[in-house]
Amino acid sequence: MQKAYDTFLLSEVSAGLAAKAVSFEPYRYECAHCGEEVRLAAVDSTSMVPHFRHRSGNSDVECEYYLGQYGSFSTDAHSRKSKNERAEFYFDSNTKMFYLGLRFSEDEISAYEQLSTIFELRVASQVQPFYTLRINGKNFSVDTQRLIPLNKFSYSYFLSNTLNGVKRKYKVFNNVSHYAATFFKMHVGDSGYRAKLVRSFVLYTNIPYFIAFQSQSQDWSLVDTRLPSEIKVENTFEFTTMGRKFLGKVLTITAKTAQIDSLLSSWGYQLEAAETLTLLWPPAILSEDISLINADAAYLYSTFELQPHGNINVHSEDITKIADRLTKVAVNPRIKVYKKNSELILETCEQESxxxxxxxxxxxxxxxxxxxxxxxxxxxxxxxxxxxxxxxxxxxxxxxxxxxxxxxxxxxxxxxxQITMSGESLLRDALMHYKRTETLNWDDFKSLDLSQTAFQYIETCEKTGLINSAAKYFIEEGRI
Ligand SMILES: [Zn+2]
CATH class of the missing domain: 2.30.30 (SH3 type barrels.)
Structure with a gap:
């Protein structure tokens, strides 16, 4: 299949452009026809173009038939066929706890509510859920994340609902080796920060991460001695949650060296250079991870090319390239850009009261x-x-x-x-009461439409080359 629904971009994307994104997070792409999870195939192939296949191994023929070979791309978030939860994992610096963030769309909430569906969270696929929550309009707001505290430790969590019984496994805490770090991407807020679990294996230089180590033995000295000097640690602290001891660090990887590559690889990660994406205009209000703007167009600076149906959920006619790295994007009503470490959600909002x-x-x-x-x-x-x-x-x-x-x-x-006087009387008053002068420069008045009084006064100043500062001010104000 040449296209799929991207749950990160909330839009349909093409396989060719998706293949250019480096990392393939689990549960990111879904079949645009049946909603089942799909994976990218033939990414590095020289004989086949990249395409999506059902991960389960189910036949792609029927879905391919419905989607067509070169169908148009929908940028509507509602074009999603799957009703699976959208889940992310977080660490919160204020509570020093880990959370599951769950989000459902309007359609999903109402469909689940009608069928009295319950969300379930487990530490293993065959055990009783340690957390359950009815999916309805009371427990979830449309497209707004609900944070569920993780109070039971597991390296992986299993998410499901009582409707279909499919348990989706999310690897959260890293256990590829002893003292392996788990990386979370920082989202800095007003007080403290919330960090989102990096679900792919790719990390980037020069962006801040929160990392967590978990150990029963609590001998953290092993951790510190292993960090090369190009990893700048801002903050280190110990905390206890879910009955376990953790070591947390806020850090930035400033360079790619063989030593760092080898350390990260022992933890199951690889390092790449970061991309930059900045909203230049208009000014935005940040609400959770969404930038609210009051305009129908936005100007973005990016170190990468914005590709419709590839890394931004708009059609090509909504994008105007203004200069290298500078792009104008029509905003209606929600825009998402996602590439590597860069993520931006723009939403239009009503004018402030x-x-x-x-x-x-x-x-x-x-x-x-x-x-x-x-x-x-x-x-x-x-x-x-x-x-x-x-x-x-x-x-x-x-x-x-x-x-x-x-x-x-x-x-x-x-x-x-000042209020009553103008013209000649104001000039007289200024000259009488205000003694400061400055160098006369005709250029200061070039753009002004000078009155007779002002012109004559400036001419008299030519003799000394000095002008009364207050008089000059009132001339510029147009009151003399
Ligand atoms: Zn399908």
Whole structure:
């Protein structure tokens, strides 16, 4: 089959482009017709093009027939045929515990709810579940992760539901060798971090990881002596969860060396250079792992080419390449980019309510302003100066005081003359009360439409080569 549903990208993808992604995480690709798990075949073949095959070995003929040889690709997340859970495993730095994160779509929740389906979690396929939860709208929000604490230790966990009984095995803790590390990718939040289990065997340079060691003997000295200096450790701590002792480290692998390759390979990992993916515009609000934006297009910087149906879930007409590494993408309504270590989910959101921004601004006219609290700032041509409570400031012509409440402007104080005067009277006042001058430069006024008064004044300044700073300010403001 030439296409499959990618549960990471939430879109259909082509086998050719999927083959270019390096790692093949279990349960990532599903048949776009029957929903069964598929795997990529003939990835390195010279005689066959890459294609998807049912992992179970079931015949591909029927599904191939329905999907067609060169069918179009659906970017709709709802085109998913499988109703299997979407699962990820996490470590949380605040609770120092491991979690299973479960997510279901709207269709999945309602289908399971109608059939009174229960989700089950086991430490081995033939034992009783240690955790069960009814899949319904009360326990799960649409496409939102629910975190289930892991309170029983196992190297692998088995996920299933009472509807189909298929137990899907997820390897969580690394046991390929004694003192093998398990890698989690960092997602930095406001307080602490949540790290997601790396389900493939590929790690990347220069991105932070949380790694966990688990041992009964607790002799952690063996771990530290083995770490080469190119692995920069930011933080090390011990913790106990599920009745076991763990050693946690936050680290970055800064270089690919033979020593590091050999260490990682003994743990079952391989190292590659990381890709970069950044949202340049518009500004986004981060909600869990989703960047919320209020725009119908986004500008992305990426060290790799964005490929529709390959590493981004949009059609080719929604992508415009602006320059090398710079791409404009139409956002409607949810976009996901996934390649190697880079992951970005963009979603459009409603404009923020104006209620918070619409704070009334009091305008006060004063010659001498007595500062009532520590939330006032003087703005003048020298810059901005915070004002202390109780001080009285004499307002000069080119100055203004702004008062803030919780970071929002709620008051402006200006000297009395500024408000009423303009033109020649303002120029006279400026020259009389304000003595500071600066070097005259005609270029400063090049873009301005000068009044007769302003032009004549600047001409008189040519003699000395100096201009009154306050007068210049008012000319620039268009008030002289
Ligand atoms: Zn199929």
């Amino acid at each position: 104006d209620e918070f921004i619409d704070i009334p601004v009091a305008r006060i006219v004063e010659r001498n302003y007595r500062v009532p609290d520590n939330a006032s700032f003087m703005f003048n041509r020298s810059g901005v100066l915070p004002l202390s409570k109780g001080v009285t400031v004499q307002m000069t012509l080119d100055s203004v005081v702004r008062h803030y409440l919780n970071g929002y402007l709620d008051g402006i104080v200006a000297p009395s003359e």
